[in-house]
Amino acid sequence: MHVAITGASSGIGEALARAYGHASNRLTIVARRTERLQQLATELDAPTHSITADLSDLTTCCDWIDEAESTHGPIDLFLNNAGIQIVDPVLAVDPDRRDQLFRLDLLAPLRMIHRIAPGMVERESGVVVNISSVAGLVATPGMCHYNAAKSGFASFSEGLGWELRSTGVHVVTVYPGPIRTAMEEKARKRLGGGFADLAPTGSTEKLARLIVRAVSRKRRRVIYPRFYVVTRIFRGTAQWITDRLTPPLKDRRD
Ligand SMILES: NC(=O)c1ccc[n+]([C@@H]2O[C@H](COP(=O)([O-])OP(=O)(O)OC[C@H]3O[C@@H](n4cnc5c(N)ncnc54)[C@H](OP(=O)(O)O)[C@@H]3O)[C@@H](O)[C@H]2O)c1
Incomplete structure (x- = not known):
């Protein structure tokens, strides 16, 4: 199986590469x-092709796909994972950073799906895994742009899964809560104290295992840590609690 992973150089993407990096796959x-x-490629058992790309450039974000498919054949599993986060009050955010976030976290993932999924539909086989966030379910003060991008991505992903349900192509929408990575550490420092320190946190390895299982069992979504399932079911209450417990952002930047 040809598995393509964006944002594989660290965190969740790296854990996914390790989880799929065995001899029966091509990465x-x-x-x-x-x-x-x-x-990372030297540490995996699978034949692995690494491609350097800045996916926030919308004119070139799909260029890697031809190279990948001519090396390893059609993509069977697309793990749409690369992303960035901004933790700052909206009015303090530099517009270029804001636009970069929307390009990387929302527009590029949609473009890549548009480029990869038609081949899957034609072959009547394939899986697309979209990494959204619990932050796409409940808005966290200080992360409004991230909330908006991840919420849009999650809605798109859920709708796409439904649209493609009888094509042989399966879509998994992933809602991670805080997962111990460089991104999460930065956010925790910035939000530091109170709720941010109490929030249940997960590991990249466990999340990767859950995603592997959801792909093989054709589940429609993964929410991890499990605590955050309540966020999806009781969105209004979760938003009320988040509004009251999120501490004000520290003045000092990292
Ligand atoms: N950690 C959490 O708590 C958490 C929670 C919910 C959702 N998520 C989502 O999970 C995904 C992975 O995040 P993570 O926590 O694993 O963070 P991370 O360790 O910072 O990883 C982010 C990955 O995205 C890549 N990336 C960033 N900018 C890029 C660009 N312009 N072009 C191509 N690749 C780029 C990074 O690689 P390079 O820097 O080498 O380009 C890196 O491999 C993201 O979509 C994030 O929003 C994370």
Whole structure:
């Protein structure tokens, strides 16, 4: 199986590469940090092709796909994972950073799906896994742009899964809560104290295992840590609690 993973140079994407990096698969791993990708490729048992790409550039974000498919054949499993986060009050956010976030977290993932999924539909087989966030279910003060992008991505993903349900192509929407990665550590420091420190947190390895299982069992969504299932079911209450318990952002930036 040809597995393509964006944002594989660290965190959740790296854990997914390790989870799928065994001899029965062929991997394509994509991110900007070339050395980290190349190092990871040497540690996996699967034949792994690493491609350096800045996916926030919408004119080139799909260019890696031809190279990947001519190396390893059609993509069977697309793990749409690369993303960034901004933790700052809306009015303090530099517009270029804001636009970069929407390009990387929302527009590029949609473009890549548009480029990869038609082949899957034609072959009547394939899986697309979209990494959204619990932050796409409940807005967290200080992360409004991230909330908006992840919420849009989750809605798109859920709708796409339904649209493609009889084509042989399966879509999994993933809602991670806080997962111990560089991104989460930065956010925790910035929000530091109170609710941010109490929030149940998960590991990249466990999340990757749950995603592997959801793909093989054709589940429609993964919410992890499990605590956050209540967020999806009781969205209004979860928003009320989040509004009251999220501490004000620290003045000092990292
Ligand atoms: N950790 C959490 O608590 C959490 C919770 C919910 C959702 N998520 C989502 O999970 C995904 C992975 O995040 P993570 O926590 O694993 O963070 P991470 O360790 O910072 O990983 C982010 C990945 O995205 C890649 N990336 C960033 N900008 C890129 C760009 N312009 N072009 C190509 N690749 C780019 C990074 O690689 P390079 O820097 O090498 O390009 C890296 O491989 C993201 O979509 C994030 O929103 C994370």
